[in-house]
Amino acid sequence: MNNLFSDKLKKLTPYTPGEQLNDKRYIKLNTNENPYPPSDKVLEAIKDKADETLRLYPDPESKELLSVIAKKYSIDNDMAFVSNGSDETLAFAFNAFFSGKKVAFPKITYSFYPVYCKLYDAKEETPEMNYDYTIDKEAVSKCKYPLIIANPNAPTGELLSNEYICSLLEKDKERLILVDEAYIDFANQPSMAEYVKKYKNLLVVRTFSKSYSLAGMRIGYAIGDKALITALNTVKNCFNSYPLDRLAQISAVTALNNQEYYNMINNKVKATRDRVAKQLDKLGCTVLPSQSNFLFVKFGGYDSRTIYTKFKDEGILIRQWNYIPDYVRISIGTDSDMDSLINTAKEIMK
C-alpha cells in the first residue's frame, strides 16, 4: 500500500511532547505548566460565552485579541498574529521564512525546531553549546544564517540579554531573527517586543500556555514588522481559516486584561524557583541559573534516565531526554509540590 503515501511523509520524524498522564497520583513537573489557575475572570468569561453563538464560526482574524495584544505593546494591529498555540506560529514561521534555507539555533534548545526543519525542508545549523550547556555566544555571533533563539532557552533556562540580541539584529538586517519568548514572563528582563518597530528583521513569538496559565486553551502569538505578519497570515490562510475557537479568543483577551493577577502568580513561581534552586544546590546538585519556570538540574553520579525513574517511582513526573545524558528538567510547581520534590531529592543525594 506504499503508493497511498507521499514521499514527504517518509522523511518526517515527529516531536514527542512531555507525558500527559491522566493518573492523578502524579505531581506533574514535566511540561512547564503554571501551577496556579487562570484568573477567575477568564473562567467567568468562558462560561459567559459558552452559549448558542458557538454554532457560528469564530472571527477568522481574531481582531479583538489582536487589538488587546497591539495595545499591550503599543503597536498597530497588523504587527500582531495569533495561532493555535505558539507551536503553530513556529510552524508557519518555518514555512514563511526558513523553508528551503539554512536556519540556525543552539544545539540544545526547544526540540521542536529540528522537527520543523524536516517538515519544511529547512537545513539546520546548530552551533555547539559550551561544556556547561550555556549558549556559546561567540559561535552564535559568527553564524550568518537566519536564527532562532529561545529566550530564556529551553530546557536550560538561560537568558540572553536583549542588548546581545539587538547586536545580532544590527549585524545584518536582511537576516531574520526569531526570538521564542515562551518563558520570558519568568525572567528579570522585558520582552524583545519593544524592538519590533526598530528591527524589521525581528519576530517575537509568545504563548498564553505558561505565564497566563492557559496551556489547556492553545493560544500563541507573534509580534513583528507588518511584512513578517503578512507572511504569517498568508501561510495561515493557506492552512486553516479559523485556528482559534471562540472560547480560546475570549480567554486570551480576558487574560491580557487581568495582567495584575498574572504578575502576582508569576512572581510566586519565580520566588519558588529561586528557593528550590538554592535547596538543590545545597544538596549537591548542579543547577543552571534559570530565568524560566523550570530548572535544569544534574544529580551528580546518576544519569538522567535513572533520575527520571527515581522521581516517577515517588509520584513526581519530570522531563528527561535521552540525548541529554546528565541533566533533567524540573518545572516549578506550587511550594507544596516543590517540597515533595526536595524530599525525594534529599533521598537521592544522601
Place this chain on the structure above:
Amino acid sequence: MNNLFSDKLKKLTPYTPGEQLNDKRYIKLNTNENPYPPSDKVLEAIKDKADETLRLYPDPESKELLSVIAKKYSIDNDMAFVSNGSDETLAFAFNAFFSGKKVAFPKITYSFYPVYCKLYDAKEETPEMNYDYTIDKEAVSKCKYPLIIANPNAPTGELLSNEYICSLLEKDKERLILVDEAYIDFANQPSMAEYVKKYKNLLVVRTFSKSYSLAGMRIGYAIGDKALITALNTVKNCFNSYPLDRLAQISAVTALNNQEYYNMINNKVKATRDRVAKQLDKLGCTVLPSQSNFLFVKFGGYDSRTIYTKFKDEGILIRQWNYIPDYVRISIGTDSDMDSLINTAKEIMK
C-alpha cells in the same frame, strides 16, 4: 527585505472564507452554519470544565474523543483522527498523501483544495463539470489519480451514491480516495464511514462545525485504515502536539453523546431546505437538487455578484464566487430567516 522570506511563500495563494461580519443586522446565510444552537448538554459540559485545569495541556491524543468516535462507527480507536477543524485534517492529508503527486477533484468543489495543492506541492487534476454544475461521473471514473470527493459536493449540494464511490474504490486499491463529508448529515444517505474496514484506500473526513452546531469550537475528524491514520498522526506530531483544546474536546464528546438532539435539528434544516427549494423554483429560480444544508441557486437574468449585492442590501448575507458567474450559495437558516430570504427573492424575480 526579500531575503527574509522563503521562495515557498511567494507561490502561495490563500483561501478566502465567507465574510464573518460582527454587524448583527445581517441574516447570515453565507457560511453554512447550523441555525440551531448546540445541545444544552454541550454548553453545560463546557461550563463545567471551564475550571483550574485549563492551566494544564489538553490530552495531545484526544483519547476520550477518539473513543466516542470509534464507538459511533464500531471501529478501533486507531482508525480515527481528530483535528482543529476538518480543514486541518485536509491539510495534513494533503501533506501525508498528495504532496509531490497529482490529485484529482471536480472542477467546482470546495475551493480550499486548490489552495492545499499549492501549499503541499500537489498538482491538481480537475475533471470538468457537466453544463448544469453536476459532477461528470464519466470523467471522474476515467481519472486514475488519488481523488477527493466532497460528498455532498460544495457549493452545489449534489450527492453521489456510496455505491458509485465504492466502485471507484474497487478499481484501484493503491489509489487513495478522500471523501469529505462535511455535509453528509443533511443527506438521505449514511456516511461512507461504514466502508473504512473494507477499503484500506478510503479516508472519510468529517466535521462538528455544521451538523453538530459547533463551528465556533473548531473540531474535525477522519476515519480510515490504521495505516492512513498513523500517517495523519505523523504529520500532526510534526506540526502541533495539542491541536484541540480542553473545551473543544469535551464539547465534541458531549455532542456525540447527544445524537438525538442533533438528528432533530438536522431534520428541521432538511425540511426547511426542501420547502425553500420548492419556493425558489416556483419564483423561477434554478435550484440544484441539494442534499446539504445549503442551496445552489441561479436567479435568471442576473449575475451572481448582482444577486449577492441585492440580498446584502436587504440585510441578508449569501455566498458568491467570481469564478461562478451565475449561481450563488444560500445556507439554510431558521424558517424565519428563510421567509425573509424568500421575500427578497420575490422582489428580485417579480
